[in-house]
Amino acid sequence: MPNHPKQADPDHPVLQPIADRFSPYLYEPRAVETDKLLTCLEAARWAASSFNEQPWRFIVATREDEPAFKAALECLMDANQPWAANAGVLILTAVSTSFSRNGNPNRVAEHDLGLAAGNLSVQAAALGLQVHQMAGVNLAKVRQTYNIPEGFEPVTAMTIGYAADPNAAGEGNELADRDKGGRERKPFDEWVFAGNWGNAASL
Numbered sequence: 793m794p795n796h797p798k799q800a801d802p803d804h805p806v807l808q809p810i811a812d813r814f815s816p817y818l819y820e821p822r823a824v825e826t827d828k829l830l831t832c833l834e835a836a837r838w839a840a841s842s843f844n845e846q847p848w849r850f851i852v853a854t855r856e857d858e859p860a861f862k863a864a865l866e867c868l869m870d871a872n873q874p875w876a877a878n879a880g881v882l883i884l885t886a887v888s889t890s891f892s893r894n895g896n897p898n899r900v901a902e903h904d905l906g907l908a909a910g911n912l913s914v915q916a917a918a919l920g921l922q923v924h925q926m927a928g929v930n931l932a933k934v935r936q937t938y939n940i941p942e943g944f945e946p947v948t949a950m951t952i953g954y955a956a957d958p959n960a961a962g963e964g965n966e967l968a969d970r971d972k973g974g975r976e977r978k979p980f981d982e983w984v985f986a987g988n989w990g991n992a993a994s995l
């Protein structure tokens with residue numbers, strides 16, 4: 793994905809797929825190859841998790857399976873549906889809220905889902921794909937549509953697909969305009985502390 797306007801410009805060198813990753817609004821309306829999808833899921837599978845609980849669950853719908861894709865799309869909030877409709881794959885996520893080993897609540901289940909989603913996003917970028925995660929999901933609808941049992945909570949959704957070139961989209965394309973915008977990140981002194989809360993670490 794060379795020279796996309798959303799490519800990060802990191803202050804310190806990072807792995808190339810981390811710099812390449814971004815959350816696109818403009819996808820090419822085409823399928824993701826099954827081997828690439830499996831590799832993305834495999835990356836999620838190897839994420840770390842508390843007690844190796846692997847509390848994440850993914851419900852996958854590919855655009856080739858039109859009824860399944862439509863059902864997943866309809867679980868998204870209205871604002872997310874128009875752009876997500878062009879992605880190759882839609883994933884709805886859930887977590888197990890307690891440890892299978894002892895039934896105790898797993899207070900880091902969503903943290904571990906985030907690690908799995910992070911792995912998947914970076915792996916996708918390494919394959920020339922882009923992931924866009926979403927909190928804007930109708931959780932009650934997810935639960936109902938997929939018969940999610942007690943002990944599991946739906947959490948997020950994500951798209952996987954090929955980002956389209958926003959500069960080729962022509963004028964007046966609002967989704968393309970979003971993908972032309974720059975990337976903003978907080979400087980270290982706002983969140984990397986040492987010694988006391990709010991003390992910027994001097995590294």
Ligand SMILES: Cc1cc2nc3c(=O)[nH]c(=O)nc-3n(C[C@H](O)[C@H](O)[C@H](O)COP(=O)(O)O)c2cc1C
Nearest residue numbers: 798813814815816872924925926927928929948975
């Ligand atoms: C958990 C999570 C929920 C998000 N929810 C939405 C969403 O509902 N709709 C949306 O357009 N973007 C959503 N985003 C995308 C963020 O806005 C995006 O990651 C952020 O602006 C940083 O941009 P980048 O991913 O391109 O670096 C979400 C991202 C995450 C990680």
